[in-house]
Amino acid sequence: MKKIYLLLxxxxxxxxxxxxxxxxxxxxxxxxxxDDSLTYFWSFGRKIRYFPVVxxxxxxxxxxxxYRHHPKTRCMICSLDVxxxxxxxxxxxxxxxxxxxxxxxxxxxxxxGGLIRRPYYWKKRHTCSEFxxxxxxxxxxHRFESPLPLTQADELLRIPGLTPLFEGLMSDFEPEMAFL
Numbered sequence: 001m002k003k004i005y006l007l008l009x010x011x012x013x014x015x016x017x018x019x020x021x022x023x024x025x026x027x028x029x030x031x032x033x034x035d036d037s038l039t040y041f042w043s044f045g046r047k048i049r050y051f052p053v054v055x056x057x058x059x060x061x062x063x064x065x066x067y068r069h070h071p072k073t074r075c076m077i078c079s080l081d082v083x084x085x086x087x088x089x090x091x092x093x094x095x096x097x098x099x100x101x102x103x104x105x106x107x108x109x110x111x112x113g114g115l116i117r118r119p120y121y122w123k124k125r126h127t128c129s130e131f132x133x134x135x136x137x138x139x140x141x142h143r144f145e146s147p148l149p150l151t152q153a154d155e156l157l158r159i160p161g162l163t164p165l166f167e168g169l170m171s172d173f174e175p176e177m178a179f180l
Contacts, residue, residue, distance in 0.1 A: 002087040004141075005033035006132065006162065007041045007060070008153045009075040009170065027076060030129040030153040031060050032136075034091055038062070038077065038165075038175040042094050043128045044106050055106025057097050057131075062170060071171040078162045082141055089139035110149040119147040129153045 008027035031043035041060045082090070097104060107125035126134065133151035136142050142159045144151055156162075166173050 001081050002084060003036065003079045004082055004087065004090055005038060005041070005165075006078045006080065006156055006159075007031040007033060007043075007062075007075060008078075008156065009073055011073045025152060025154045026074070027153045030132045030156055032090070032094070032132045034087070034094060042097065042131075044104070044126045044131045045128055055108070057101045057104040057126075059098075062173060062175075071169070073170040074168070075170045075173065076157075076167040077165045077173070078157070079165055080141070080159060080162050082139075086139050086141050090135055090141075093135050093139060107149065113149060117150060119149040121147075121149055129156065132156060 007030065009029040009031070010027050011029065029043070029045065031041035033041040039061060041062070043058055043060055045055055045058050045060070103124050105125050107120065107122050107127050107130060109120040109122060110125065110127045110130055113120035127149070129151045130149050133144050133148050133156065136156075136159065137144055137148065144155070146155075
């Protein structure tokens with residue numbers, strides 16, 4: 001058995017706060033991690049910190065980049081036990097996205113579709129939660145009931161076997177805390 005990790009976050013940016021105002025959910029961003037250091041997570045989001053309309057596949061580092069400039073970002077980090085085969089599938093899937101990162105873009109239509117509960121499928125485009133759900137479902141870990149473009153961050157918390165490791169301000173998180 002191995003572990004994968006989910007990061008749910010709510011940054012204090014204007015865009016994130018607007019989404020939270022509409023969804024009324026505590027977390028509106030999701031990312032997936034595969035290393036036990038809990039340093040890097042993979043997701044879809046803004047590629048340029050000051051310009052949120054340029055989005056795509058990104059690597060996020062806790063307390064760095066956008067998060068370093070928004071120390072009031074709230075987050076929840078969870079682990080999920082997976083088989084060696086499932087882990088290898090997740091790893092291979094993320095490697096595929098890394099190798100083809102310039103082909104993938106943010107699914108802005110999917111973002112708005114999620115808010116009105118109408119799925120918008122676009123080839124090589126994802127929202128953050130849609131990406132995490134896609135990886136989890138395509139790797140055989142969990143099957144979601146609703147269409148993947150409608151997956152919201154809080155729905156990821158319903159995955160059976162998910163274990164919360166940390167919840168609070170991201171700036172307070174230290175990776176070794178998660179394994180005490």
